[in-house]
Amino acid sequence: MCAILPYADVQSTDTFQKSGGPKIVVGILNDCSQNLNILNSGFSVVAAAATGNEILKESFMDLKIDELIIQLLRGQHKRSINSLFDVIRILLTPDDNRVVASQVYGYARKFAKIGIAEALVDALHEGLSSPSLVSASIALRAVAVNDEICRSIADSCGIDAVLQCIDDSGEQGNKTVARACCSLLSKLAGSDANKSAIVEKGGMDRLIKLSARFSDDPSVLQEVMSIICVLSLRSPDNAARAIEAGAGDLAIQAMQKFPGAHQMQKNSCLMIRNLVVRNPENRTLLLGNGVEKFIRKAKENHESCKDAATDALRDLGIDDYNT
Secondary structure: OOOOHHHOOHHHHHHHHHOOHHHHHHHHHHHOOOOHHHHHHHHHHHHHHHOOOHHHHHHHHHOOHHHHHHHHHOOOOHHHOHHHHHHHHHHOOOOOOOOOOOOHHHHHHHHHHOOHHHHHHHHHHOHHHOOOHHHHHHHHHHHOOOHHHHHHHHHOOHHHHHHHHHHHHHHHOOHHHHHHHHHHHHHHOOOHHHHHHHHHOOHHHHHHHHHHHOOOOHHHHHHHHHHHHHHHOOOHHHHHHHHHHOHHHHHHHHHHHOOOOHHHHHHHHHHHHHHHOOOHHHHHHHHHOOHHHHHHHHHHHOHHHHHHHHHHHHHOOOOOOOO
16 A cells, blocks of 8 residues: 555545545554554555545544644654655645635644644754754645744744754755745745744844855745745835845846746745835835846746736836836
């Protein structure tokens, strides 16, 4: 079963469900909760079965797999069950195209209610020495579906942990950790209270420092831009702090250096828009530094950038923004 399911199609996973597979697997996991090999194999089966299958997600939740997950996350072997974090992410991903309304949002709230978010934050506090840091970051991002959960993560010192991991990833040159932690921080920054906390903890300067460490990697730069974009949304004070930290220079230098990196170009346009829409002084600065030509080049070269680039040009106050 462990060997077959990772390559299974929808028909096979449906057969797995109708044959009582979820109950059998969860029963084995509960009975063998001290056996790491069985736990890793069993959770790999859960992850494979639940991928793209809303019915199986529901079956596993009905079997209270969330309670087993929190029990294991609080246990002594939590760092050794890598597939456990994959299960959290997959159970909370609305990836079944056959259903109109997924239930995963409710599952995320249930996960948070029983303490899974806080348990994942504990994994982040272990830092880069933890082999599960990236998986835990991705799983925590999946749990953080609303403002209340994002704030509860901050209350558990989650923002401190993520920022420390971002600092350490830059110092150690670990781009995988940098991307995962930046993506998580961007999600947490969706809460207005968390935005303030991130900025107060020196978040802008720390992000710009990270971008300098990974100035040759657009995949990291685009994640940094995404966070600054969220932090600056409807916040002229944060937009001013971002420019002071060097976000304008980051945008111009990165757009010039990586013209073919379409997602980074798009994120740069989105960030620029939020930096200038309520800050006329930022418009003057960026236009004076020649940002317009790079935005127009992104608009011309990448279909995916057209809307973001047009909006950025408009908010920069350029009359012919739509041409």
